[in-house]
Amino acid sequence: MEPVLFYGVPHGCSFGSIVALEWLGQPYRLARIDMLAKSKSDVYRRVNTMHQTPTLLLENGASLSESLAILQNIAGRDLYKKLGFAQGTEAYDKLNQILAYLHTSFHSAFAPAWAAYKLQEGDPAIKILRDLAKQKAAAGYAYLQSHLQGKDWLVAGNRTIADAYLIGIARWGEDLGLFDLKADYPELYNYLQKFDADKAVIFAHAIEDGNPAETSGKFLGHVTLDEVGTRLAV
Known part of the structure; x- marks a missing residue:
């Protein structure tokens, strides 16, 4: 299955990762995390033990946290897009x-x-x-x-x-x-x-606000935390 980005609302720094995924143009899904909720999800604690966003759930079921690491992962998926550059340059x-x-x-x-x-x-x-x-x-x-x-x-x-x-x-x-x-x-x-x-930025704003959003990339929809639980690496 394609990667899943867990993004935080309201106005999380994960906004940039949504934009980057749209610019990349490869299939991905999103999962919404309310960072102001008083009750914390046990499933998301398995994804990110500190209950922070963003987190990128990779294809093998492993989790990658911290925006810097996530953004470099996104850029590295297709260097021809020039969202990032080859290591060593x-x-x-x-x-x-x-x-x-x-x-x-x-x-x-x-x-x-x-x-x-x-x-x-x-x-x-x-x-x-x-x-x-x-x-x-x-x-x-x-x-x-x-x-x-x-x-x-x-x-x-x-x-x-x-x-x-x-x-x-x-x-x-x-x-x-x-x-x-x-x-x-x-x-x-x-x-x-x-x-x-920028279409990706417009899209990311709409996603955060919970409004209808038109992808210019390959966004495949939201997934629930229950759906995510079956994908997590042991």
Whole structure:
């Protein structure tokens, strides 16, 4: 059976993996995980013991977690698509470098604000956490805007898995009410805006929102956790 991507809602970083799978154009399925649900699925704990998303269930029933690893797996399935590059090349190293930055420094910058989001209204820790997140994320946005000067894409002369990943996490600044990207980082905002017409991005938004979604790749539909349970490697 084709691979299954477990994606998290609302607005998980797994968004980028959905986009990358659409760009790849090979058969795949999706499984939806509500990351705010109070009860956790025992089946999904077998897929990902930390109950985090994304996770890619591979054809042999093994699970692959962490966005960086999943995105490299997707890119490596067809290097002619140029979503990634052959290991050992300079292009691969540059892609891995920016992906690692996005996956660690930039992603983690928002962690304090997500923690504040879960606190009771009026908790004095909220402002402290949000201020910390804004400080860290501001440095990330500034770096990425500088990195993109004179470039259409994060790496090389075409879109890659790094662009797919950034689309999904750059939105958090506005999701959390920390920034107005158009006003604060206009060049980065313009870079992100060009993806609004991308069919894979439109599809990923519709999937997250639970709306009818038209694939431009080879999406074969959602699977339930019960269906997934029979595929898991022992």
